Amino acid sequence: MLQQLPALVTLLAVLLMGGTAYAVGSARARYGIKAPATSGHPDFERAFRVQMNTLEACVMFLPLLWLAAHYGLGGWAGLAGLVWLLGRVWYALAYLKEASKREGGFVLSALGLVAVLLMALTGVVRALLAA
């Protein structure tokens, strides 16, 4: 069951990206900010940054998650992924309310990211040494 965690985390990460994109669309409508503008009201601008930061975070996290899984650490990487995901959700919800509140979630997600980074690194180095 732990071996399915990377897939589950990936799916939930995509749903999180979808949620942050939805928040931008809602803020666009609420404050009458017409595309292609990406500024005009602080609430919209925070929603937009949350979406972009979530996107950046996913593009860094998902490749490491699957590298770790590829090297047989899928279960541990999946658990680290749940921590990362919790941090990203916390970050998004807090940042949507106030920019200064985004730190806690950021730190938690960074812990998850560093964990999968170390797993991926271990896997790559071991495979290089074995080759």
Add this chain to the structure above:
Amino acid sequence: MLQQLPALVTLLAVLLMGGTAYAVGSARARYGIKAPATSGHPDFERAFRVQMNTLEACVMFLPLLWLAAHYGLGGWAGLAGLVWLLGRVWYALAYLKEASKREGGFVLSALGLVAVLLMALTGVVRALLAA
């Protein structure tokens, strides 16, 4: 042959990203908007939003496509991917002309996205239940 569709869709999605990046570079040159600026002319700003929206869409779509393929639904996911891709091309071309015209392509691509989301979800849930 259907099993090769996810790979083909992935390749075409990257070419679409390349095309939208090229459109930004062209608009930058045409309107004399020097990097790192990302505003200055409505045509440029629309091209820039098209590139970013395409990027966001790919980061959400590609992981789901490959999750679905991983769970044995590669053929169906590939077909949904062609629908998604058609929607994204339509969206990009329409949005480049006028922001208000982007809806049709968006809706079509959303259908493809929801289809692969449901496939990936089915695959993950089944695998979790079997574990």
Add this chain to the structure above:
Amino acid sequence: MLQQLPALVTLLAVLLMGGTAYAVGSARARYGIKAPATSGHPDFERAFRVQMNTLEACVMFLPLLWLAAHYGLGGWAGLAGLVWLLGRVWYALAYLKEASKREGGFVLSALGLVAVLLMALTGVVRALLAA
């Protein structure tokens, strides 16, 4: 050993994204640009563009790298990936100093990108013909 290159390149690409994100955070602190703002000082704006361009480049490159690896060209794709990576690092460092200096790195990374694109394309076309 060459077969491990796509994994190594992926890991290094994520570290590069991390480095460019770190440069944005540093510039944010140095010039007192509070989130969610993404403008306010030319140095910050260049750092921000470097981060976003690196992100875009990775989202295009990594899928092609792994498609090529999937079709048995992992070693060659990994070598092309090292060229691409060198180009991206050069691009990032040069652009951080001055926008006009970003061209050399861009061209080098484009060579690496086109190489993996051709490998991925060859793989997909061959697999489609064989099916």
